[in-house]
Amino acid sequence: MNDYSFQLEKLEARFKKAQDQWTRLDAKKQLLEEQLANKIKELDSFFETIDTYEKTRVLLQQSAEYAREQAKQQIETLVTNALQYVFGPLFSFQIELEEHGNKAVAEFYVVSEYEGVKVKTRPQDSRGGGVVDIVTLALRIALIETVQPRREGPLLLDEPGKHVSGDYVLYLYEFLKSLSTMFNRQIIMITHNYHLAQSGDVAYEVSIKDGISEVTKIDNT
Numbered sequence: 001m002n003d004y005s006f007q008l009e010k011l012e013a014r015f016k017k018a019q020d021q022w023t024r025l026d027a028k029k030q031l032l033e034e035q036l037a038n039k040i041k042e043l044d045s046f047f048e049t050i051d052t053y054e055k056t057r058v059l060l061q062q063s064a065e066y067a068r069e070q071a072k073q074q075i076e077t078l079v080t081n082a083l084q085y086v087f088g089p090l091f092s093f094q095i096e097l098e099e100h101g102n103k104a105v106a107e108f109y110v111v112s113e114y115e116g117v118k119v120k121t122r123p124q125d126s127r128g129g130g131v132v133d134i135v136t137l138a139l140r141i142a143l144i145e146t147v148q149p150r151r152e153g154p155l156l157l158d159e160p161g162k163h164v165s166g167d168y169v170l171y172l173y174e175f176l177k178s179l180s181t182m183f184n185r186q187i188i189m190i191t192h193n194y195h196l197a198q199s200g201d202v203a204y205e206v207s208i209k210d211g212i213s214e215v216t217k218i219d220n221t
Contacts, residue, residue, distance in 0.1 A: 086164065169196060
């Protein structure tokens with residue numbers, strides 16, 4: 001083997017080694033980007049939940065005493081119904097109002113019963129993320145239905161109940177259908193959950209092939 005061939009083999013080996021290293025680093029980069037995107041989604045969801053809680057607190061703070069009690073009862077009832085519809089009768093929602101100076105401060109709690117013992121926790125401390133999803137969803141609907149004058153139009157939902165486990169998805173979509181009937185509102189929903197998609201009167205599946213979106217109507221009959 002002449003010196004030229006030897007040098008060429010060394011260069012090819014170094015190139016192959018560099019290529020393998022680049023492939024590993026690129027895979028690691030893609031993994032980190034996916035993890036970052038997921039964390040950003042979780043953070044956005046967290047801020048949406050906090051925003052819903054704060055809007056509910058503001059509604060209760062700015063209401064007169066009688067109207068505040070009425071709003072409190074309506075919100076408690078709607079959120080309790082949502083929790084019981086999805087998770088069963090051993091759940092309820094409570095709002096505790098305390099006067100600090102001239103301002104009413106509202107705190108939210110989920111009350112659950114285990115083997116005859118009642119446990120009161122904040123929604124974010126209840127079992128799994130599914131409880132937070134249902135409380136937040138019900139609070140948003142309660143805000144829409146409580147604020148006067150009543151706002152018309154459809155209810156837009158983006159990934160409702162995304163942390164609700166598969167055991168409870170059936171109850172979630174039955175709850176959504178009952179909401180639509182109860183408040184006479186159309187629900188427009190974006191979801192990756194096929195069971196939720198099947199609950200709609202009209203549903204479409206959007207898929208991507210070769211970078212092009214394809215829309216197919218789902219037969220829910």
